[in-house]
Amino acid sequence: MSFTVVQLSDCHLLATKEERLLGLQTHVTFEQVLAQCLSEHTHIDLMVFSGDISNTLDIAPYECIQSCLPKNIETLWMPGNHDECELMLKVFGDNCLTHKQLGNWQITALNSQVVGKVHGHVSETELARFTQHIEEHPNQYHAAFLHHQLLPVGSAWIDAINVDNAESVLKTLETYPQIKWLANGHVHQASTSKHGHFALYSTPSTCFQFLPNSPDFALDIEAMPGYRSFTLFDNGEFETQVHRLPQADLGIDKNANGY
Numbered sequence: 001m002s003f004t005v006v007q008l009s010d011c012h013l014l015a016t017k018e019e020r021l022l023g024l025q026t027h028v029t030f031e032q033v034l035a036q037c038l039s040e041h042t043h044i045d046l047m048v049f050s051g052d053i054s055n056t057l058d059i060a061p062y063e064c065i066q067s068c069l070p071k072n073i074e075t076l077w078m079p080g081n082h083d084e085c086e087l088m089l090k091v092f093g094d095n096c097l098t099h100k101q102l103g104n105w106q107i108t109a110l111n112s113q114v115v116g117k118v119h120g121h122v123s124e125t126e127l128a129r130f131t132q133h134i135e136e137h138p139n140q141y142h143a144a145f146l147h148h149q150l151l152p153v154g155s156a157w158i159d160a161i162n163v164d165n166a167e168s169v170l171k172t173l174e175t176y177p178q179i180k181w182l183a184n185g186h187v188h189q190a191s192t193s194k195h196g197h198f199a200l201y202s203t204p205s206t207c208f209q210f211l212p213n214s215p216d217f218a219l220d221i222e223a224m225p226g227y228r229s230f231t232l233f234d235n236g237e238f239e240t241q242v243h244r245l246p247q248a249d250l251g252i253d254k255n256a257n258g259y
């Protein structure tokens, strides 16, 4: 038996569907990624949204995304630096910042948001919520999602706005052999790395992508919006894959130097 988890991240939805961010209609690419995701999997056990769902302080993007989702799919949510956590909680309620069990697996959503800041931080309380959950389910396999990255991706500007206490968080997590992987958003690009016994993955945005290995802010015009899928097996093994929209011109402003 296996379970399918999909991760959609950094949708950056605006107050109306027509608005553009850096030239790209974020609603349009989100709907395209969601449609592709639903068509590529016959069954999805959990759909995870790893932050930066909204790019405004308006509730509309959260309500809109909720109305786009099939009602029979379980979801899990956490805020990014662009989100208003209270609005997220209002719309997604008990599915925010919690744990989900899929057979022998436990999936945790961690909060790395620092209100009013772009960088991330995992508080002692938040880390303890995760480790206590592992200790309460010691014979299960564990995985977690959070918005900000714990390991650098190689772009100085985005690595400066990572989880600022990543070193101590990783030090704590490496003492739990039950942890199989962690996955984040924020970096708008796919990456794979390893720390001790567990893997770390980042996932493309459903809108614009950042250029890998760039010292300063730069968009990757060639890389298409996408999502990541995980297949979790009962014996603790897993597979993961990045899926992207077919190549197209998204109207991205090539000269943008920030957002």
Ligand SMILES: [Fe+2]
Pocket: 010, 012, 052, 080, 186, 187, 188, 205
């Ligand atoms: Fe983002």
